[in-house]
Amino acid sequence: MPKRPYDLPPMSALVAFEAAARHVGFKSAAHELNVTPAAISHQVKALEAELRCPLFHRHHRGVELTETGAYLLVALQRGFEAIAEAVDQLRQHSKRASVTIRVTTAVSSLWLTPKLAQFWKSHGDISVAQIVSDTNDSAADCDLSLHYGDMSSDSGTCNILFHDHIMALGSPRFAEAHKVKRVEDLANLSLIHHEAPESGWTDWPDWLRALGYTGPLRNSHRVNNYVIALQAAEDDMGAVLGWAGLARSYLDAGRLVPLLPDMVETKEDFYVKLHPHASDRARLVYDWLLGTS
Numbered sequence: 001m002p003k004r005p006y007d008l009p010p011m012s013a014l015v016a017f018e019a020a021a022r023h024v025g026f027k028s029a030a031h032e033l034n035v036t037p038a039a040i041s042h043q044v045k046a047l048e049a050e051l052r053c054p055l056f057h058r059h060h061r062g063v064e065l066t067e068t069g070a071y072l073l074v075a076l077q078r079g080f081e082a083i084a085e086a087v088d089q090l091r092q093h094s095k096r097a098s099v100t101i102r103v104t105t106a107v108s109s110l111w112l113t114p115k116l117a118q119f120w121k122s123h124g125d126i127s128v129a130q131i132v133s134d135t136n137d138s139a140a141d142c143d144l145s146l147h148y149g150d151m152s153s154d155s156g157t158c159n160i161l162f163h164d165h166i167m168a169l170g171s172p173r174f175a176e177a178h179k180v181k182r183v184e185d186l187a188n189l190s191l192i193h194h195e196a197p198e199s200g201w202t203d204w205p206d207w208l209r210a211l212g213y214t215g216p217l218r219n220s221h222r223v224n225n226y227v228i229a230l231q232a233a234e235d236d237m238g239a240v241l242g243w244a245g246l247a248r249s250y251l252d253a254g255r256l257v258p259l260l261p262d263m264v265e266t267k268e269d270f271y272v273k274l275h276p277h278a279s280d281r282a283r284l285v286y287d288w289l290l291g292t293s
Contacts, residue, residue: 009050014076016043017055021073025062098127099282102145106226107270108132110246112146119288126281134196134225143275143282144289148201151271158273159290162245165263166202169242169256171234180239180259183211190238191220194229202266207241210264230256245270 008014019029019040026040033040048055055069065073103112108130116128131142151158168186170178178189191204204217220238223229230247233240234255242256243266250256274286 009047013043013047013050016040017047017069018073018076018080020044020063021055021065021069022077024065098129099144099279099285100129100131100142101285102131102133102142104134104146104148105132106246107146107148109227110230110249111270114249115289115292118292119285123284123288126284128285143278144286145273145275146270147273148270149268151269154271154273156273156276157286158271161270161272161289163269164243164245164266166207166266167242167244167263168207168239168259169230169233169247169250170239170259171236172254172257174233174236174239175257175259178239178259183208183213183260183262184215186239186259187213187215187217189218189220191218192229192232192238192240193220193222194226194241195222195224196226202241202264204241207264211262 016029016033016035016039019032020026023029023032026037026044030037030040044055051068051072053068054066055072056063057066101112112130119126119128146161147154147158151160168180178185180186180189186208193204194201195203208214208217221232223232226246229240230242230250232238234250239259240256242250242258244251244263247256251258272286272289274283278286
C-alpha cells in the first residue's frame with residue numbers, strides 16, 4: 001500500500017478530531033459531520049493510537065482537550081484556513097475564467113470584435129469578455145488592454161499590434177460632389193471632427209499642418225465617438241480622418257473612399273498590454289492577437 005503524502009494520519013481522523021475539539025464534544029461534532037458519536041470516538045481513538053498520546057481527557061460529563069490536543073487543534077485550524085483560502089482563490093479564478101480585455105469603443109467595434117470572431121473559430125473553448133470604455137480608467141481589472149499611444153512609455157509586457165496612417169475619407173457620393181484636388185480644398189468642405197477624450201488622436205488641424213496647410217477651417221460637425229464620426233461620413237455629412245487600420249472594413253466595402261492620395265503616418269501605435277495577473281489563456285489570446293496583426 002503506498003505511503004500517505006507527508007506521513008499524515010488519515011484526513012477523516014483529523015477532520016473528526018478538529019470538529020470534536022472545536023465543539024468540545026463528540027455529539028455536536030457528529031451532528032456537524034453527519035455521522036454517529038461512536039464514529040467520531042472511533043476516529044479520535046485511532047488518531048490517539050497513531051500519535052501515541054491522549055488528545056482528550058474523558059470525564060463522565062464529557063471531554064476536555066489535553067495540552068497536546070490543544071496544540072494539534074491550533075495547527076489543524078491554521079492548515080484548514082490555508083486550504084480554505086486556496087480553494088476560495090481557485091473559485092474566484094474559475095468565476096473569471098474568461099479572458100477580459102479593456103478596449104475603447106472604436107477599437108472594439110472596428111478592429112477587435114472582428115478579430116475575436118476569427119479567434120473563436122479555432123479556440124471555441126476560451127471565453128473572451130470585453131470591457132469597453134472611452135475613459136482613462138485603470139485597467140487593473142482586466143487581463144489584456146489595447147491602447148493607442150507611445151508604447152515605450154508603458155511598463156510591463158506589451159507589443160505593437162499595428163502602425164497606422166491617416167487619410168481624408170468621405171462617402172462615394174460626397175467624393176463625387178466635391179472634387180478634392182489639393183489639400184487646401186479640404187478647408188472649404190464640411191469636416192467631421194472627432195474630439196477624443198483620450199490623448200494622442202490626430203485632429204484635422206494636426207493632419208493638415210503635417211501636409212503643409214495652416215489656414216482656417218470650417219466649423220463643422222463635432223462628435224466624441226470615432227464610430228459615429230465614420231457613420232456620419234458614410235451618411236454624406238462631411239469628410240472624416242480615417243485611420244486606415246481601423247476604417248479598413250469601410251474602405252474594403254467602398255462605404256468610404258479616400259478624398260486625396262495624401263496620408264500622414266501616425267506618431268503613435270496601437271498596442272496590446274498583458275497584465276501581470278493574466279492567466280495562461282490570456283497569454284494565448286495575447287500571442288494570437290500579435291500573430292494575426
